[in-house]
Amino acid sequence: MNWDNPLFKSLSWSGEITNREQKEKVAKLVSEKVSKGDVIGVGSGSTALLALESISKRVKEEKLQITAIPTSKEAALHCNYYDIPTTTLLESRPNWGFDGADEVDEKLCLIKGRGGALFAEKLVMASSSKTYILVDESKFVSKLGEKYAVPIEVDPRAIHLVESELIKNFNPLLVKLRMANAKDGPVITETGNLLMDVKFQEITPLMEQQVKAIPGVIESGLFLNYSVEILSL
């Protein structure tokens, strides 16, 4: 593959990266955690991408030979671009991982999934004994749900059922099907599902399990009790 090709350039992070300077510094911090032979869960989004770039420099300079478990096709493409071999959860378990987040509260609970990769991100995080969450200052909130709606990945056959169960059980402020920007119709996830963005009145500790218990819900962007360490400036 010719990575100088404009096709790859359009695959790499297309939009402007917000708070880029902070994200780059945090990316450098996580690159210092890498040891030779590590199997690393690689998150998705702009911060995770900058971290991968920083890690790839160390890997090259110090010949570290790591393996990545990417959480999205985007992350897999970037691993390929940086010559980092990949594996899957079927073959290996990560020693540790890194990822970004949309919101972090003081109990280290997270909202993730702006990029739509929440299902694989949660699988990889739950399989890792530790995940570094890389955030710039804009991600800290005093109350989860303050800025972002919670993304929920739903089997396409279940959208009406899930919507009515969410309304019955939680009386949310807003339930919205996520629509695509560069294609007609809704966003379709990497596993062929749809995304609902839900603004809850309040996010409670049991909500991750309660939402997941609705038939048709594949996963939610609530990450309420995981082994995470926040890396920020």
Ligand SMILES: O=C(CO)[C@H](O)[C@H](O)COP(=O)(O)O
């Ligand atoms: O959960 C995610 C993707 O599904 C991202 O990690 C999250 O949206 C943060 O993105 P960024 O680092 O670009 O701010």
